[in-house]
Amino acid sequence: MARVLFTSARQDGFVLPLLQLVRAMAARGDEVWFLCGEAHRERIEEAGATFLRLPYDAEVPPGRVPRRRGRRRRSHEVPDLLWTLFLGTVEADFHAVMALHHRIGFDLLIAEPTFVGATAVGLLPRYERPAVLTLGILPLPFSSPDVAPFGAGRVPLEGPLNPLRNALLQVAANATRTGALRQAFGETIERLTGHRPTGQLFDLGLTADVWAQASVPQFEYPRRSTPDRVRYVGPLPAPAGFPLPDWWYHRDGRRIVHVTQGTYANQDPTELIVPTIAALADEDVLVVATTGGPDPASVERALGGALPANARVERFLPYDHLLPAAHVMVTNGGFGAVHHALRHGLPLVVAGTTEDRLEVNARVRWTGVGVDLQQQRADPARVRTAVRQVLDERARFRRAASRLASAIAATDAVASVLDIADELTSAPAGRPARR
Incomplete structure (x- = not known):
């Protein structure tokens, strides 16, 4: 002891x-x-x-x-x-x-x-x-x-x-x-x-x-x-113990795009969560956002109105349910979040130039597991283009992410x-x- x-x-x-x-x-x-x-x-x-x-x-x-x-x-x-x-x-x-x-x-x-x-x-x-x-x-x-x-x-x-x-x-x-x-x-x-x-x-x-x-x-x-x-x-496993919301059991078959700003430097949802929700409001996807702690209502306030019909926002969600069901993760490049995605072979769209995120996102680009927007405050048009690219070329990005997933599984x-x-x-x- x-x-x-x-x-x-x-x-x-x-x-x-x-x-x-x-x-x-x-x-x-x-x-x-x-x-x-x-x-x-x-x-x-x-x-x-x-x-x-x-x-x-x-x-x-x-x-x-x-x-x-x-x-x-x-x-x-x-x-x-x-x-x-x-x-x-x-x-x-x-x-x-x-x-x-x-x-x-x-x-x-x-x-x-x-x-x-x-x-x-x-x-x-x-x-x-x-x-x-x-x-x-x-x-x-x-x-x-x-x-x-x-x-x-x-x-x-x-x-x-x-x-x-x-x-x-x-x-x-x-x-x-x-x-x-x-x-x-x-x-x-x-x-x-x-x-x-x-x-x-x-x-x-x-x-x-x-x-x-x-x-x-x-x-x-x-x-x-x-x-x-x-x-x-x-990487450490994702924290457990978060409940699934009722809407999870009634979602339709649309592809899921998960967006998060992690648990650090996440006070301003207009850097990534809001641009992603706005960018994909008319796309045939379900946008699932997690704030990493801040009140989900802050996202609606930042949007200036109600969430689009294809968006859901929670503080946290259990990643052992969410990530296997998702098709792409949009993240500001938190070290933990990126590794949680890679554990499941999930391709990424990343945007972040502060703290260590500049280095994390460069590695995402270098390994070929996702698209790096190289922006701190993401432009909705660029988010939409990047998400479409990852979804359209998912087999290529998925192969690269799966190589990392195999290494992590060991x-x-x-x-x-x-x-x-x-x-x-x-x-x-x-x-x-x-x-």
Whole structure:
């Protein structure tokens, strides 16, 4: 039996995936704590963990995703997000984790990548800290000559020019806001731990003892080498327990187009849900939207009137029923949503250029499993064209998606993470951490 601390940023999209691991660890008898925001206390306790409140939770509300007005520069999106949401809490997160460790004595710290305080913990000597396991719920962000810098949204080039292109993009990134952010992170973490992280900005995640990537290699760009501590475990299954609405049992035989903006950065339905409903109002399909939490009435308000006859909107729906019945998913490119679709071999239409979605959607384009609109606020005409394309050429997109589905079917993310947890907690704490 291990003593395990989970930590996460306070947005649903980061907390919900970890709760599946909490349930599994609590069910097998591990002692589990979860450091997070008060808004998640009930669901954390229902999952079987002891809730611990972040020290700044009352004073600093969970940040909303920054949105630039007018024309966006894609290279600014990821740095802006990190500056706005995460840099200010690194020191408080680190001290909170270490104070709890000194009081309780955890064997293992499990975090998602945006809880950067865990990155700092991983730089300490192993005998001073718990083992650190990061669950990779975003595209693999680590630098390599074979891939463009994370946040660029560029797929690999064919041929020998690819490493040169990537090196030039990295130089450009380090000369701009990303470089300043890397410097600030480095100085802060060195002050906290006495150790300066090496590599590029997103290589900070490699301070974890293991990075469990919640995906399959087939969804990632090829690299000549991947750090040993990165292990692919496959995507976590979709959360269960959501009821089916009455209309589900009375729907007709029309093809289903599912649209969602996920559980993070989903406050504005006019970015994707509303354009999709409007685009397909006259099509012979059933549009099934999920808000990921916000009131479904907000969609009607944003539409400025009643829903079209072929549209249904719910907060959540059980994906084990919805996705096998759907013909295409329209999504802003949330990492979890895309993998839920791919688990069922479901082709995609994606639209999103902020956060990690730029990288997720580039991989959708690269793997051939869908159409990438490369827009943040989707244009209805382009949505309609893309959905028609996927429906008309469904066999081609379905073949590509089915290859990913086969790879995912061979994984068991929860079991794999539990095995890694056992491995880390059985290692002697006095042994120096790998560097």
